[in-house]
Each structure stands twice: as structure tokens, then as C-alpha cells.
Amino acid sequence: MDANSYVSFQTKSLRAEWDAGQGILILDVALLDQPVQLVVGGWDRGVGWALNHDGTAEMMPTDWDPGLQMLSPANEWAQPWRQQIPEPVLAALRKFPADYWPMLCWASRYRDAQDLLLSEPKLLWLLLRSARERQWPASRIRLSLHMKRRRILGRSGFHEANTTLRFIKKLAFKCYGSPEFELLKPWLCNPVRMARLRHYPTISEQQLRFIEKIPYLAESVLVRCPGAEPDYFKQVARWTEDTHNLAWVLGGREFSRRFRRCRNLTELRALHDRLTDQFIHAAPPQSAQRSYPQEPIPGNEFIVPITNYEELAWESRMQRHCIQIYHKRIVAGEYYVYRVLKPERATLGMYLNGRARPRLDQIQLKFNEPVAQETEDAVEAWINSYDPTAFSRNN
Numbered sequence: 001m002d003a004n005s006y007v008s009f010q011t012k013s014l015r016a017e018w019d020a021g022q023g024i025l026i027l028d029v030a031l032l033d034q035p036v037q038l039v040v041g042g043w044d045r046g047v048g049w050a051l052n053h054d055g056t057a058e059m060m061p062t063d064w065d066p067g068l069q070m071l072s073p074a075n076e077w078a079q080p081w082r083q084q085i086p087e088p089v090l091a092a093l094r095k096f097p098a099d100y101w102p103m104l105c106w107a108s109r110y111r112d113a114q115d116l117l118l119s120e121p122k123l124l125w126l127l128l129r130s131a132r133e134r135q136w137p138a139s140r141i142r143l144s145l146h147m148k149r150r151r152i153l154g155r156s157g158f159h160e161a162n163t164t165l166r167f168i169k170k171l172a173f174k175c176y177g178s179p180e181f182e183l184l185k186p187w188l189c190n191p192v193r194m195a196r197l198r199h200y201p202t203i204s205e206q207q208l209r210f211i212e213k214i215p216y217l218a219e220s221v222l223v224r225c226p227g228a229e230p231d232y233f234k235q236v237a238r239w240t241e242d243t244h245n246l247a248w249v250l251g252g253r254e255f256s257r258r259f260r261r262c263r264n265l266t267e268l269r270a271l272h273d274r275l276t277d278q279f280i281h282a283a284p285p286q287s288a289q290r291s292y293p294q295e296p297i298p299g300n301e302f303i304v305p306i307t308n309y310e311e312l313a314w315e316s317r318m319q320r321h322c323i324q325i326y327h328k329r330i331v332a333g334e335y336y337v338y339r340v341l342k343p344e345r346a347t348l349g350m351y352l353n354g355r356a357r358p359r360l361d362q363i364q365l366k367f368n369e370p371v372a373q374e375t376e377d378a379v380e381a382w383i384n385s386y387d388p389t390a391f392s393r394n395n
Helices: 076-083 087-093 100-109 111-119 121-134 138-145 149-155 162-170 178-188 191-195 205-213 230-250 255-260 265-280 309-319 323-331 373-384
Strands: 006-010 014-019 024-031 034-041 048-053 056-059 303-305 335-340 346-351 359-364
Touching: 014 076, 024 076, 087 100, 087 111, 100 111, 100 121, 111 121, 111 138, 121 138, 121 149, 121 162, 121 178, 138 149, 149 162, 162 178, 162 191, 178 191, 178 205, 205 230, 230 265, 230 323, 255 265, 265 309, 265 323, 309 323, 309 335, 309 346, 323 335, 323 346, 359 373
Parallel strands: none
Antiparallel strands: 006 014, 014 024, 024 034, 034 048, 048 056, 303 335, 335 346, 346 359
């Protein structure tokens, strides 16, 4: 045999030897402080692995990842093994870091699986994820791979239709794993939900998570924004929630129509500001004269409790936001607001639940802008310094 048929690597945690003649990678590792040997099959042989211990070899199931990150270029000991895998296959697997192993095993052994991986890898991923969840035998997976794609959807528990295939094709997640699978399952089973996004050119994970929180915005131009960064959807959610709360307090039935006219974040903020002005200049509520309950956490020199409606209204005017809408909840003992003076001038709101520890809701600068990390740290330190046994809220 040619001397180049063997390539050996040695690291602190393992010893690797590539046997090109047999197409296997032999790994000597320690498992639970016991020396064991892993034999990993190459692409041409059919990817899979066996565990050798005390002279006994045990073949592992295809969905059992050896957990060695063998596709990572940082692991030089696996390079000869990786070189056997076609580059298009490696490229198709990059978005599936948690599930690359079963996808690779099936693609190396069955032509139908390889074709599906190269043409629509998300469908292969969904099939194998569903098979693992339902504990399918390998024979059922093999049978499914021979079927038309619509039929694969049906066997996997999803809506069996071309519209579902088109929905999957539009998905543009950065990666796919367990959280993404759980997010997609209710969508892929519901043709009505998928139909609401039929005009989307692409569908990101951030868009789906946003619509999960605020379903009535699915058809909005604001959400149907291709290539938007995650921070964009956080801003849209924040401004939408505040604007919606303002419209509800003002009794504005025109909100939905006016909101749908917003084409970008600037127009949404302008709508929010107009409603804020209306709210600030509205007549005080009948309960405006009532004193607020005692603050849940004692204030200090830089974090000052707001103790009545007049102070709350002043905070809204000075900071140009809608904290004023929390008046009824403060009177009811469900919420509390503080004025933050340093490190930045901000407004702090927290949820109350009886004698349980208060839960931070928001810290906002003027115009609802986010605070700096220094301010977040200062507020967190103030909350953590609170000793509930030394101070009780007077309900």
C-alpha cells in the first residue's frame, strides 16, 4: 500500500489516523476516562461511526453525532476525512451545525437524500428532524426519500401542498436547529398562517418571531422588509406596542388604518409622537388626585420614585414618551415608575406582583431611545442591593 494512504495526527485529547485505503478515520480518545476507539467512515464508504471498546465494535445510529465538530476547519485531524466530501455537500450543510451529521450520513448512502440535500436542504432537515421526534425506523426514512416532495411533507406531519414547499423555499434563516424547528412546526402545519406571508420575498427567523408576538402586523409593509437586521424588529415591536397602548387609551378606532399606512420606522415613530401629544394634553383621569402606593424599592439620590399623577404626567412631557398610560396600573399596585437621573436621564418601569420581587419592564431615554450599558448596570445594581426583608410595600 502507498505510504500516503495513512495520515496521522496527534493532539492533547486524541490521536487520529486516516486510512485512505479503507476510507476510514480512526480516532483514539478518552471517554469517561476510559480509552476507546472511534472508527468513522468516509464519504465513499458511507458516513457513519462505530465505537470500539475492549475489542467489541458497536455501530452507532445515523442520528447520533459523535460530537467532534468534524466539519470545522479548526480540527486539522479531520481534514483528510473532510476532503473526501464533495464541496457542494459541505456548502449545503453549513447552515445546519446541530444536524449536519444525520444529513451527511443519509446523503452519503442514498442518492435521493443527496439530491434533496443539494436542491432543498431544508426539506431534508425537516424530514430527519420529524423522523427523530417520531422515532421512525430507518426503513421509513428510506421509503420517504423515494417520494415526491409534497408527500415528504405529509409524512413529516406538515401541510401537504405546493404552497408549503414555496414557504420553505422562502425561508432565509442564518442557521437551523432545535429552536428553529419548534418555531416552524406550527407554521408548516397551518396553510392559513402561511398564506398571510405569501407576498414576502424571503422570510427570516426575526420576522416569524415578530409575527408570533404581534400577529396582526403580518401583512404590514413594516414587517415585510427583506434583509432587516434583528435590531430593526426590536425597534418596530417597541414602537408598535407603545403606539397601540396610546391608541387604546385614547379610544382611537382609526389606529389600525393609520398604522397600515406606515411604510417605515420613521413614519411609525411620527404616528407615535402625534398620539403622545394627544395623550399628554388630554384631560386628567378621575383618579388623578389619588396618591400612589409606596414604592416597592426605596429610591436613592439618582433613582427617584414617582409618587403621583402630576409627577407621572410631567415625566411624560419632559421625556416625550407615553409612560403616563401606566397611571391606572400604578394606582392598582401592579406597576411602578421611577425617574433615573444618572448615569443618564431615563425613565424606569417595573411590574409588581404582591410581595414577589419586582420585575424590571423598561428603562428608556427621551423619545423611548435605549439606554447605555452603564445605565443598565447601575439600575441592575440598585435592584440587586434591595433587601426585601428590610422594606415592605404598603398596599
